[in-house]
Amino acid sequence: MAMGSLSDSDDDFNPEINTTPLVDVMLVLLIIFIITIPVMNHAVKIDLPRATNQPDEPKPQNISLSIDAGGKVFWNEEAIDSEQLTARIAEAAKKQPQPxxxxxxxxxxxxxxxxxxxxxxxxxxxxxxxxxTDPQAK
Known part of the structure; x- marks a missing residue:
């Protein structure tokens, strides 16, 4: 009466996974990566602009021209009349670069x-x- 024995026989199913082929495949992949990684070039080629050393042109000082409520004209906080205004504008227009x-x-x-x-x-x-303009002025 041999109804189900727990003996180890050659015909029984073995539920363990055989990891030997998996290890072999992983070792082959490791060797392939070790060989190919040094061959790959990690440099990125960029065409950088060339720097030039040129002196900056000095910017002329801005002219502040103010007109008060009465129509009086001020050139850089100095009161002037229309003849002086015309003369100073002509003088400023001759400067290079223009202010x-x-x-x-x-x-x-x-x-x-x-x-x-x-x-x-x-x-x-x-x-x-x-x-x-002065946005705060009322």
Whole structure:
């Protein structure tokens, strides 16, 4: 009566996994990686721009031109009349590089006076005119 024995016989199923072929495959892959990694080039070729050493051109000092509510014109905080304004604009236009004219007007200044100053700057040869505003002024 041999109903089910627990003996080890050659016909029984063995549930253990044979890891020998797995180890062989891993060793072959390891050898392949050891051989191929030094062959690969890790450098990235970049075409960098060439640096040049040129002196910077000095930027001219900006001209601050202010117009108050009464229409009086101030050149860098100095009060001037229309003849002096025309002469100074012509003198500034001759400079190389040309300075920027920063025009600041009071909120209640008449547009006619601002237009006259802009026309004088244009006819005098100044091409760079900037408007300065104060958003906090009421």
């Amino acid at each position: 920027e004219l920063h025009l600041r007007a009071a909120r209640t200044t008449q547009y006619e006076k601002v237009a006259q100053v802009m026309a004088a700057a244009q006819s005098g040869g100044l091409s760079k005119i900037g408007f300065v």
